[in-house]
Amino acid sequence: MAHGVRRWICGFGVFAVVGASLVGLAGTAAGATARMSARETLAAQSVYQSARYLHLGSHGAAVKALQTRLTALHYYLGKIDGRFGWNTMEAVWAFKEVQFRKRIPPRPDIVGPTMWRDLKHPRMPRVLKPRGGPWRVEINKNVGVLVLYKHDKVRLISHVSTAAYCRPDGCGWVTPDGKHHTLWFTAGWVKGPLGSMFNPVVFTPNGAYAIHGEPNPPSTISYDGVPLNPASHGCVRIPMDVSRIFHKLVHLSATHGTPVYIFGRNK
Numbered sequence: 672m673a674h675g676v677r678r679w680i681c682g683f684g685v686f687a688v689v690g691a692s693l694v695g696l697a698g699t700a701a702g703a704t705a706r707m708s709a710r711e712t713l714a715a716q717s718v719y720q721s722a723r724y725l726h727l728g729s730h731g732a733a734v735k736a737l738q739t740r741l742t743a744l745h746y747y748l749g750k751i752d753g754r755f756g757w758n759t760m761e762a763v764w765a766f767k768e769v770q771f772r773k774r775i776p777p778r779p780d781i782v783g784p785t786m787w788r789d790l791k792h793p794r795m796p797r798v799l800k801p802r803g804g805p806w807r808v809e810i811n812k813n814v815g816v817l818v819l820y821k822h823d824k825v826r827l828i829s830h831v832s833t834a835a836y837c838r839p840d841g842c843g844w845v846t847p848d849g850k851h852h853t854l855w856f857t858a859g860w861v862k863g864p865l866g867s868m869f870n871p872v873v874f875t876p877n878g879a880y881a882i883h884g885e886p887n888p889p890s891t892i893s894y895d896g897v898p899l900n901p902a903s904h905g906c907v908r909i910p911m912d913v914s915r916i917f918h919k920l921v922h923l924s925a926t927h928g929t930p931v932y933i934f935g936r937n938k
Contacts, residue, residue, distance in 0.1 A: 725782040729755040737782060740790050741766060746828050748912045757887040761910045764899060765816055765830035769796050774815040775899050780891055796828060800932045808853070808882075808921065810907055812846060812935025815899065817882070817909065819920055827920060832885075832908040835901040836937050838894055844904045845937040851875055852928030853882075856918040868906065870914040872921065874931045882907040882931075884914025901938055 723733045734753045741747035741762045749758035760780065767776035770789045777785075796818045799809045805823040810816075812833045819827040833846040851874040860867050861883075869884035885908045888896025897908045909917060921929040 723787075725755055726780055727755055727757070727760050734759070737763075737790075744790075744793060744828070745825050748827075748916065758910065758912045761830045761897065765828050766790075766793070768814050768816050768830065769828065770794050772797065772814055774813065774901075779899060796825065799934050800930075803850075803932055804930050806922070806929055808929060808931045810846075810931065810933045810935075812848075812901070812933065812937070814935075815901075817907065819917075821920070827913070827917075829909050829913045829917075830897060830899075831882075832897045832900070832902045833933075833935075834903050834905045834937060835894065838902070838904065846903070846905050846907060846933060847875065847880060848933050848935070851880075851931040851933065853918075853921040853923050853931060854925055854928050856923050869911060870918060871906075872918050872923070874928075880905055880907075882909060882914075882917065884909055884911045886911060907933075 725733055725737060730753050732753065734755045735751055737755075738747055738749070738751045738753070738759060741759070742751060744766070746765050747759065747762040749756075749762075763782055763786070764776075764779055766789075767779055767786065768774065770786075770793065771777065796809075796816060797811070797814075799811060800807065803809070806821050807819075809818045809820070810831060810833070811818075815831055815833070817827070817829045817831045818825060819829075834844040836842060836844055838844060854873045854876065856870070856872045858870060860869055861871055868881065869886075871881035871883035873881045883906055885895075885897050887910075888898040888902075890898070892898055892900050894902045896902075897910050902908065923929075
């Protein structure tokens with residue numbers, strides 16, 4: 672059922688999107704969560720004990736152990752290839768945000784002894800809406816994370832960047848609190864006068880706000896990409912690897928979409 676022309680506001684001004692379609696239940700993510708084999712467990716334990724420091728650009732067995740553990744904890748969606756790229760970095764950010772319950776945690780770009788210890792006995796994300804339904808999305812603007820629950824179990828934890836109340840191009844931008852629903856999805860890039868967004872999943876009836884992918888940020892603190900600081904004009908920005916499957920993990924419907932609960936301050 673075609674929607675025809677849709678108007679997008681959120682982080683990029685007003686968009687005209689032609690041919691956006693309602694999509695039904697899109698299914699679950701391809702493949703099951705990676706499980707640690709006995710050999711991988713021993714390797715990981717060795718790495719944890721050595722507490723090696725890792726950062727963007729690191730590579731090797733320690734990075735592979737890190738990726739394996741973050742995958743098992745639902746933070747990492749990329750390949751377990753032993754290469755510490757931006758997908759790994761953003762998963763590390765999400766993990767640290769949950770552990771410290773801060774948008775900008777201590778030493779966010781470094782995996783050191785503290786994080787190795789936390790990986791062994793991690794803190795779970797704070798539940799924001801315990802009676803919000805067994806299949807729901809919770810977005811904590813204060814911490815900068817999105818948690819997707821299915822059958823009341825965590826299926827995905829992602830770093831996000833929400834609205835910066837004041838940006839270089841003006842003030843007054845907000846990501847709306849409250850209960851919303853995943854309404855429809857548009858594949859690929861959507862372009863407008865202020866930029867582009869990838870694979871947007873719209874969650875307000877007026878088409879003004881979406882959860883969508885953004886390329887890697889140029890730095891930890893930025894107004895581009897999905898940095899640690901609030902950066903958007905209102906939409907919820909998620910890393911590109913997350914945006915490639917997020918629409919498959921939610922139910923898209925104009926009347927019964929997956930609930931999206933958004934909490935936190937607008938700064």
